[in-house]
Amino acid sequence: MSDATPNQIELVAIDGPVGVGKSSVATGLAARLGWQHLDTGAMYRAVALLALQSRTDPTDEAACMGLARGMQFEFKTAEGGQRAIVNGEDASEAIRSHEVTEAVSSIADLVAVREELGRRQRAMGLASRSVAEGRDMGTVVFPEARWKIFLEAAPLERARRRGAQFEAEGSAMDNEALLASIAERDRRDRSRSVGALRVADDAIMLDTTGLTLDRVVGIMESIIRAGV
Numbered sequence: 001m002s003d004a005t006p007n008q009i010e011l012v013a014i015d016g017p018v019g020v021g022k023s024s025v026a027t028g029l030a031a032r033l034g035w036q037h038l039d040t041g042a043m044y045r046a047v048a049l050l051a052l053q054s055r056t057d058p059t060d061e062a063a064c065m066g067l068a069r070g071m072q073f074e075f076k077t078a079e080g081g082q083r084a085i086v087n088g089e090d091a092s093e094a095i096r097s098h099e100v101t102e103a104v105s106s107i108a109d110l111v112a113v114r115e116e117l118g119r120r121q122r123a124m125g126l127a128s129r130s131v132a133e134g135r136d137m138g139t140v141v142f143p144e145a146r147w148k149i150f151l152e153a154a155p156l157e158r159a160r161r162r163g164a165q166f167e168a169e170g171s172a173m174d175n176e177a178l179l180a181s182i183a184e185r186d187r188r189d190r191s192r193s194v195g196a197l198r199v200a201d202d203a204i205m206l207d208t209t210g211l212t213l214d215r216v217v218g219i220m221e222s223i224i225r226a227g228v
């Protein structure tokens, strides 16, 4: 690898819209590099779960910030994939539930929650070499990341990947509904007042339409090993 400039941090920031395959790519890349996978969406999901469990309104900024502040959150390495531990309990499945997915956009709109989670994400990313994945990694949380990659894919392909993911989880959704839900989540992700999904000026844009997961991870690994 060539040397980083002095203000850069050794971190891969991956951003992109829902259904583009960020999590699979980040998991694969982190495994190949032997780096930490920082799944920041899991942290927003964890706050949404706590809000649901405590019947807190997910638009109540002060209350949700209280939940975020008080939350213990850690990633635990395990066979078969990393686990999300929330307040001492393995919440890996619970944070992927339909209810959490429905509530989490409101949580992610809350500026105070974003600040709290962003601060924690930064501390985690600075503590060990990481592949950080989310919506605002390269723009807000890690603006000095050495590698910034923005993943894109055609909407139909994103709907297909998301559909396959739902099927693997045992639920089904027709194509029309998938496309509509993707469009709605895109709208929310891109129009957020703070932390909106956008391409950082210095990001590499990678269109993954028609590429296998292995190929995408391979391309990214080459970019990182080349040090550019």
Ligand code: DC
Pocket (backbone or CB within 6 Å): 018, 040, 041, 042, 044, 045, 104, 105, 108, 133, 134, 135, 136, 137, 189, 195
């Ligand atoms: O990537 P995901 O579906 O697990 O993300 C869950 C939610 O959190 C989604 O509404 C987008 C939001 N999010 C965000 O606003 N910023 C991040 N860095 C990561 C996720």
